[in-house]
Amino acid sequence: MKFELQTLDSYEDDDLVEELKRVSDLVNGRLTMSKFDEHSKVHSSTVRNRFNGWGNALEKAGLGDEVSPQARTITDKQIVALAKDIAQKLNTVFLTNKQFTQHTGIGQKTILNRFGSWKEVLKRAELETVALGRRYSDEECFENILNLWMHYGRQPNYAELKQPPSNVGAKAYIGRWGSWRKALRAFVENASNTDKANQETEVNKPSELKEEYEGTPKQAKSRSLSLGIRYKILVRDNFRCVICGRSPAINLGTILHIDHILAWSKGGSNDPSNLRVLCSDCNFGKGDNHEIA
Structure with missing residues (x-):
């Protein structure tokens, strides 16, 4: 039996770079964070934090072109x-x-x-270019909480408002609701009320349209999902990818998305029955196909 240490002797930059190269040779293909964690002697979060991003770490190891030739x-x-x-x-x-x-x-x-x-x-891309230094609406504050919940796979804590991927600082929540605990309570109530309002809207459709809505869900005018629907799907799927089972709470670096099972581009609806939680690896590997091979 061959005995071998399962951790690195040193965590200097050069040692991390060499570990990236070693694992890249092992997997012989696109080096994702999940593949790295499977074979490496150091977690991808350590590498990511050291080099300020996974892509930067790959470029440092000379693997940028290999793993991302599209660049x-x-x-x-x-x-x-x-x-x-x-x-x-x-x-x-x-x-x-x-x-x-x-x-x-x-x-x-x-x-x-x-x-x-x-x-x-x-x-x-017509996106916001400044994350701080402005007043945030309730909706923006709630969106930020939901994004953090998805990022960590659990209820975010106060300290995590001060670091990425949070786009809204702690002061906005304290100033608006008095405490972080009250802000969280307001978020859950808002998500629940939004989902309830969506359900009531469906129930109160005009009678002449009931037959249409009782069958296959009709595609909405926009693919955008309300905060309440997204939170409901995340809770339903236990903040885990329904394909591989990974969760940010257990598998660091896992990024969750809300995915249309039947792609929006192919007529898929926003009905919860057509929505599921996927990690970024499973979602981006799917494209607009109906299933993952």
Whole structure:
């Protein structure tokens, strides 16, 4: 039997880079955080935090082109479109460069070379370019709580308002509701009331339209999902990917999305029966197909 340490002897930058290269050779393909965690002697969160993002870490190890060849051929227009799409999937009006890199593997170096700054990408994508220094509406505060809940796979705590991916600072919640606990209670009540209002709207459809709504759910005018619906689906699926079972609360680095089972582009509805929780790896691997192979 061969005995081998399951941890690194050193956690210097060079040692982390060498571990990235070693695992990349093992998996012989696209090096995702989940694959890295499966084979590595150090968790991907350590690497991600050290190099300020997974994409930056891959570029540091010389793996950027290997794991994300699209960064060499993708157009500026496609990068802007990706930013819009990811912001929509995360239900945020302010997308960080770190979030973009985590989802695409396209690092900060590529963004700087193409656009000069991340702010320019946000401008072209018609997204918010400033996250702080303004007043937030109740809806924005609740959206931020939901995004944090999805990010951590559990109820977020007060300290986590001060770090990404939070887009709203602690002062906004204290000033609005008096305490973080009261803000959380207001969020849950709002999510529940929104979901209840949606249900009542369906029940009170005009009688001549009942038959239409009692059959296959009709596609709404917008693919956007209300906060109440998203929270309901997350709770129903236990904040876990329904395909691979991963949850941010257990598997660090896991990013959850609300996915249409029958793709919106193919006529899928926003009915809860057509919605599910997927992690980013399972969701982006699916495209607009009906099933994961």
